[in-house]
Amino acid sequence: MTPQIIITLLLNGLFTGAIYGLFASGLTFQLGSLSIANFGYGSWLILAMYTTFFALKIWNVPLAFVVLVLPVIYFAAGYVIRNRLLVGGSLNVQILSTIGIAMIVDGLIILFYSPAPRTLGIIEPLIEIAPGIRIGAIRLTVFILAAVLLVLFQLFLQRSHLGKVIRAVVLEKETAMLMGINSERIIGIAFGISFVLIAISGIMLIHLFPVTTSAGSSYQLMSFLIATIAGLGNMRGAFYAGLAIGVLNAFLLYFAASFVTVVIFSLFVVVLILRSGRTAGMRHI
Amino acid sequence: MKNWIRSVALATAVASLAAPALADDDTFKVGMVTYLTGDWGYPGTSTKRSFEIAAEMKGTVLGKKIEPVIVDAQNPNNQVAEAQRLMAQGIKFYIQGYNLVPVPLARYVVDNGGLMADGTSWFPDLTEEGGYQNYFMFMPSWKDFSKTLVDYSLKFGKDNLGKDPKDLKIALIGNPIMSYVGDEAARILEEKGIPAAIHETYGNDIADFTPLITKMKEANIDIVIPYQLGSDAELYRRQAAGLQETPPILLAAGVGYDQPEFANMGDAALGSMSLSYTVPEMKEASAPGLKEFKERYKAKYGELPVTHGLQTFATAMAFFEMVEKAGSFDIDKVRQTMETIEIPRGQLPNYWGVKFDEKHNNTLANPLIIGQWIPGPDGKPVYKVVYPAELAVADPIIPYFKKH
Numbered sequence: 019m020t021p022q023i024i025i026t027l028l029l030n031g032l033f034t035g036a037i038y039g040l041f042a043s044g045l046t047f048q049l050g051s052l053s054i055a056n057f058g059y060g061s062w063l064i065l066a067m068y069t070t071f072f073a074l075k076i077w078n079v080p081l082a083f084v085v086l087v088l089p090v091i092y093f094a095a096g097y098v099i100r101n102r103l104l105v106g107g108s109l110n111v112q113i114l115s116t117i118g119i120a121m122i123v124d125g126l127i128i129l130f131y132s133p134a135p136r137t138l139g140i141i142e143p144l145i146e147i148a149p150g151i152r153i154g155a156i157r158l159t160v161f162i163l164a165a166v167l168l169v170l171f172q173l174f175l176q177r178s179h180l181g182k183v184i185r186a187v188v189l190e191k192e193t194a195m196l197m198g199i200n201s202e203r204i205i206g207i208a209f210g211i212s213f214v215l216i217a218i219s220g221i222m223l224i225h226l227f228p229v230t231t232s233a234g235s236s237y238q239l240m241s242f243l244i245a246t247i248a249g250l251g252n253m254r255g256a257f258y259a260g261l262a263i264g265v266l267n268a269f270l271l272y273f274a275a276s277f278v279t280v281v282i283f284s285l286f287v288v289v290l291i292l293r294s295g296r297t298a299g300m301r302h303i
Numbered sequence: 304m305k306n307w308i309r310s311v312a313l314a315t316a317v318a319s320l321a322a323p324a325l326a327d328d329d330t331f332k333v334g335m336v337t338y339l340t341g342d343w344g345y346p347g348t349s350t351k352r353s354f355e356i357a358a359e360m361k362g363t364v365l366g367k368k369i370e371p372v373i374v375d376a377q378n379p380n381n382q383v384a385e386a387q388r389l390m391a392q393g394i395k396f397y398i399q400g401y402n403l404v405p406v407p408l409a410r411y412v413v414d415n416g417g418l419m420a421d422g423t424s425w426f427p428d429l430t431e432e433g434g435y436q437n438y439f440m441f442m443p444s445w446k447d448f449s450k451t452l453v454d455y456s457l458k459f460g461k462d463n464l465g466k467d468p469k470d471l472k473i474a475l476i477g478n479p480i481m482s483y484v485g486d487e488a489a490r491i492l493e494e495k496g497i498p499a500a501i502h503e504t505y506g507n508d509i510a511d512f513t514p515l516i517t518k519m520k521e522a523n524i525d526i527v528i529p530y531q532l533g534s535d536a537e538l539y540r541r542q543a544a545g546l547q548e549t550p551p552i553l554l555a556a557g558v559g560y561d562q563p564e565f566a567n568m569g570d571a572a573l574g575s576m577s578l579s580y581t582v583p584e585m586k587e588a589s590a591p592g593l594k595e596f597k598e599r600y601k602a603k604y605g606e607l608p609v610t611h612g613l614q615t616f617a618t619a620m621a622f623f624e625m626v627e628k629a630g631s632f633d634i635d636k637v638r639q640t641m642e643t644i645e646i647p648r649g650q651l652p653n654y655w656g657v658k659f660d661e662k663h664n665n666t667l668a669n670p671l672i673i674g675q676w677i678p679g680p681d682g683k684p685v686y687k688v689v690y691p692a693e694l695a696v697a698d699p700i701i702p703y704f705k706k707h
Binding site: 023128132135231239267 | 341342343344345348476503504505506507508509511513514515517518521533534537538541542544545546564567568569570
């Protein structure tokens with residue numbers, strides 16, 4: 019194994035991991051910070067992928083338009099789901115409602131987009147960063163965009179007025195209400211923002227991966243795994259956990275591809291055991 | 304008085320429900336339980352449509368109009384439940400649908416007095432176990448498929464790369480759903496004294512093939528045999544094209560590589576070959592009825608059927624002939640006819656013939672074909688059958704990447 023191969027695997031692992039981190043960030047925000055168990059996360063993600071595919075390939079809509087419009091629609095969907103369907107509901111209601119919504123979303127995908135797998139079919143151009151070391155241009159772009167997006171999101175939460183209000187509601191909902199903040203509305207907005215992250219993740223993912231109607235469950239499982247390893251609600255941690263899993267994945271694929279799933283999910287179980295009793299109720303923001 | 308009115312209303316309702324069933328006695332109902340939705344809804348839908356076209360083209364059997372009764376079910380339990388429902392309605396003849404786990408359904412049908420003509424699945428469980436006298440497997444088994452995959456790989460390696468089979472470096476990569484095919488191919492290679500240089504079954508959710516591609520490039524692989532489904536096949540070929548992985552021979556185990564969507568990735572599709580059942584793209588003159596079937600399908604749905612559609616169509620047409628020959632809808636008589644009938648190769652729309660052995664395996668379910676994605680007149684990938692000669696419409700280009 020040459021140094022070039024080691025560096026290639028490392029970089030590819032980091033870039034793929036950044037994608038994991040990005041699509042897990044929305045779930046960790048929902049689950050950890052907003053305490054909303056969204057079991058339809060994966061379905062919304064693949065809906066964004068299908069919609070982007072159809073917009074770009076079938077309806078000939080410019081990418082810029084998709085990037086502007088889809089997140090807005092997703093924000094509205096997230097807000098309505100939280101403040102019309104989930105508001106005041108117990109955890110059981112959240113789980114059942116979001117599973118029900120996911121089934122509707124899956125059904126709509128099949129109805130309107132057909133069950134056929136879809137792909138943008140882009141052959142990723144390579145950038146040679148050093149002799150023998152080439153990296154995928156789209157993955158590099160996604161890596162940078164994911165990092166920038168998550169930094170901006172953190173800045174928004176920490177610096178902007180709305181971000182501060184969201185943090186206040188997340189930390190002390192009742193106190194925030196006593197201060198005159200409409201907490202339910204703010205949680206609805208925050209949930210809508212997490213849907214914006216899902217939409218953006220979907221737009222990016224379809225540029226790299228094909229989408230199938232069953233892909234949602236894989237994405238949801240990977241998101242949950244990363245969110246749990248990072249600690250629920252820890253968005254920065256989710257990004258780093260995504261990177262770590264991406265790198266681990268790359269080296270395992272090279273040395274023993276058959277063991278990737280076993281090793282990663284064993285790691286997940288170990289983390290769950292170590293965090294046992296400490297995961298519930300964690301609220302990072 | 305009120306009770307009397309209620310009784311009349313109830314009797315009317317029951318009579319109105321029963322009336323269509325009585326009228327339906329004039330039809331020959333044939334059941335199919337298949338995926339119509341979900342990840343496999345696409346080939347399942349092609350199967351359904353092909354069955355309907357077969358019924359439409361044949362029209363009647365023994366004077367009764369053929370009525371396909373097709374239901375969607377996503378897992379073995381639901382499939383059995385649906386079969387139970389159909390059997391309760393008196394439907395005893397079944398054409399197998401497109402199902403990844405088809406054996407429980409077939410077992411249920413034949414265990415409960417039904418008869419199944421299986422023209423889509425490659426699991427020989429019932430014929431190997433024996434005792435399922437009403438089950439007829441029209442297809443080759445996945446074991447035959449794996450063996451043919453190895454045989455063709457070694458043949459192409461010898462004929463086109465000029466290498467002794469023992470010197471060939473072969474990589475087998477694929478996903479767990481198809482791993483039985485890959486593992487069997489690896490076992491056969493091992494048995495022949497040509498162990499696979501790389502044999503890896505990765506997880507279903509693989510997101511990056513760079514490590515595997517890098518590994519195969521390092522090992523100077525001569526023949527890559529992927530056993531993949533649609534989405535991982537697509538991702539692999541796209542990344543391989545980006546990384547300029549150009550194995551002299553890429554011969555896939557069907558499935559992901561012979562679907563129309565494969566063309567959507569453009570140049571990355573080119574050069575790939577796949578082993579498949581007979582396909583609608585083969586030489587039309589070799590298989591009577593193929594042209595008409597394709598034309599009807601295309602006119603109705605705007606696209607060509609996939610291979611499982613063609614197999615279903617051919618199986619249904621053969622089955623209708625067999626019932627007609629039996630001269631009765633009696634299951635025993637139909638079974639006896641199926642056990643003795645022989646349809647030589649080249650008379651059905653899928654080219655294969657029909658001659659069942661004592662275990663009800665179709666001994667004429669061959670040859671398997673090799674298709675290759677080669678540039679069409681506009682440079683876009685077109686799927687062409689390149690082997691064997693009697694079904695080929697183009698010559699294979701091997702090694703593709705050296706020549707292009």
